Amino acid sequence: MIYPIVAYGDNVLRQEAEDYPQDSQDLTALVESMYETMYNANGVGLAAPQIGMSHRIFIIDSTQMGEEEEAAKGVKRAFINPEILDEYGNEWSFEEGCLSIPDVHAEILRPEKLTIHYYDELWNEHEEEFDGLTARVIQHEYDHLEGVLFTDYVKGLKKQMLRSKLVGISKGNVSVKYRMKFPIKR
Numbered sequence: 001m002i003y004p005i006v007a008y009g010d011n012v013l014r015q016e017a018e019d020y021p022q023d024s025q026d027l028t029a030l031v032e033s034m035y036e037t038m039y040n041a042n043g044v045g046l047a048a049p050q051i052g053m054s055h056r057i058f059i060i061d062s063t064q065m066g067e068e069e070e071a072a073k074g075v076k077r078a079f080i081n082p083e084i085l086d087e088y089g090n091e092w093s094f095e096e097g098c099l100s101i102p103d104v105h106a107e108i109l110r111p112e113k114l115t116i117h118y119y120d121e122l123w124n125e126h127e128e129e130f131d132g133l134t135a136r137v138i139q140h141e142y143d144h145l146e147g148v149l150f151t152d153y154v155k156g157l158k159k160q161m162l163r164s165k166l167v168g169i170s171k172g173n174v175s176v177k178y179r180m181k182f183p184i185k186r
Helices: 027-040 068-073 132-145 156-170
Strands: 045-047 057-061 076-098 101-119 125-131
Touching: 027 045, 027 057, 027 076, 045 132, 057 132, 076 132, 101 132, 101 156, 125 132
Parallel strands: none
Antiparallel strands: 045 057, 057 076, 076 101, 101 125
């Protein structure tokens, strides 16, 4: 099932997500639908809040990024109830974008490595270290679970320049090749 992507301005993108209950029967189907939704929108990561669900789940497929050498190091993974334990290494800049904020990109500084604790869709427990582009995608998607967007890291004049674009997205003034759900106008 392909979900519509929630657009910038929707409150679900600003909420701290709740843990996903272990007794839920639909986790595997949800993860499969999230992958289908992400691939339909040509994304490399998708968090549950981006499909309107305030749960601590995100998926990534960083095998699609960068050069062949980097893609070989990429991973396709579901992260359930994750907790970043540590972020370390040199901060490096990379241009990020977001399916919920189409046509907006910005150079964002993030640490190059992280250690994360999480469960997969079969409830197997993991603690792993990631680096490079995979770590960046994880950090970006993890931020969604905390109610943080990549645009929150943009400062000064660049932030002011983005404001009108962000307001336009929240009003539905954007053209994408995937379904989006825009905030309800009151």
